[in-house]
Amino acid sequence: MQHGELNANKPIAGTINTIDRGAPAGGPAGERLLPKRPRTSEVISFSNEDLKGVETPHDDAVVISMVVNKFDVKCVLLDNGSSANILYFDAYSRMGMTEKQLRRMNTPLVGFTGDSVPVEDEVDLLVMVGLAPRESTVGMGFFMVRLPSAYNAILGRPGLNALQVVVSTCHVLMRFPTSQGVGEVRGDQTVARRCYMATHEAKQPAKVSTSTPDDKL
Template sequence: MASPALERLRIDNPTIEFSEGDARRLHHPHDDALVVTIQVGDYNIHRVLVDNGSSADILYYPAFQQMGIGRERLVPTNAPLVGFGGARILPLGTVTLAVTIGDYLQQVTRNVTFLVVDCSSAYNAIIGRPTLNSWKAVTSTYHLMIKFPTNHGIGELRGNQVSARKCYVAMMEMDNHIQAMNIEERRVATEPTERLEDVLLDEAHSKQTTKIGTLANPTVRQELATFLKENRDVFTWSHEDMPGIDPSVMVHRLNVSPSFPPVRQKKRTFAQERDQAVAEEV
């Protein structure tokens, strides 16, 4: 029989694990995002992205407005967010709201401080590492599920695969969407150590250029430019210059369910001048 101290340790630190049964309801194979529904105050917020790579919890402004929260509750902040493309956006402010996940009795409620962002997104909110860590949550993108400890055992929050795919399509259709996920670290701006100059590698192709530094003496720079021109064949300017890429390095595939057979769309007819333009582009 286990000692009372060991039993107490198991209760305070329950083991969290996933099984194949947890993934039985999903369509496989998949690379879908983990998109869930959470309770924020008195509202159920759908289309919430769970992102382990995000250093911030984000609430998009349209959802903030629909919840009827006054802007006077926003606390100003000067920490910009940085997206994958390097774009920066300054949040409108922060707001702290009670978030509940799980089913009674296996649920947790924590106050979450969201950065409120006014930009295009298919999601209503993003849950990042700060909240996941406060929940002591374990996420599985394969099972599309979050598991977390509660006072009454292990709680679960399942992702919505259909909603995840709809959000993915919506994000792809946006012209200027910004998926800002990380708080920018404050850094001292530094100037470049040297100015760069362009080197034309091929006189017949004005766009085939590279850059070299200007701190070296003119003789060294001329020798370097000559060397680059003589070896310009190692540069790639289009996909045609990179034939035979090994699939282990990079491969493209469609994220579709194998249970759905491919369907050929009906051929469209165009006016003669448009048809010719399409043929030339293809």
């Protein structure tokens, strides 16, 4: 559990939980949506004290919750290997947002294996991480992906850099500067493993029976 509380002046409009089925964006959006704010000069570091409550050893991804347009969005994967922020359309639609708020585009996302994912829209949204008073709110752009996913969103390098996040996968923890000191958000290992399994199972090919009528009892 994190110490602190959500800012009472910024009420949550709702919660986006796990999805129940198995050219980089984000750079200019922060400048368009929110002015620059002063940040702390404190050094961001991690120690063995931060391993309390962490199941070790592990190779879990860092999966967090963050507030997007006043919605508590869970199952957000931190991926510094991604050159784009991604929001899945199922999560977007559950925020009560409409397609009129999207900007049309046609830029496929290409992975390391060469596989491409079609992207037809992008959108700028306000993202808040952390707990008051050590919270950070930044505007960032997201590519909209209309495919099923175990995650609601992926925060890639544009979003991580906009928040000036430092991530420790060992500690399942991310920290970032705020005007009130260093803020933090801890990942959820249980959710990370559930999302991993859902993604892995979705990629498994269908099993084909090779039995013949004579094999059946």
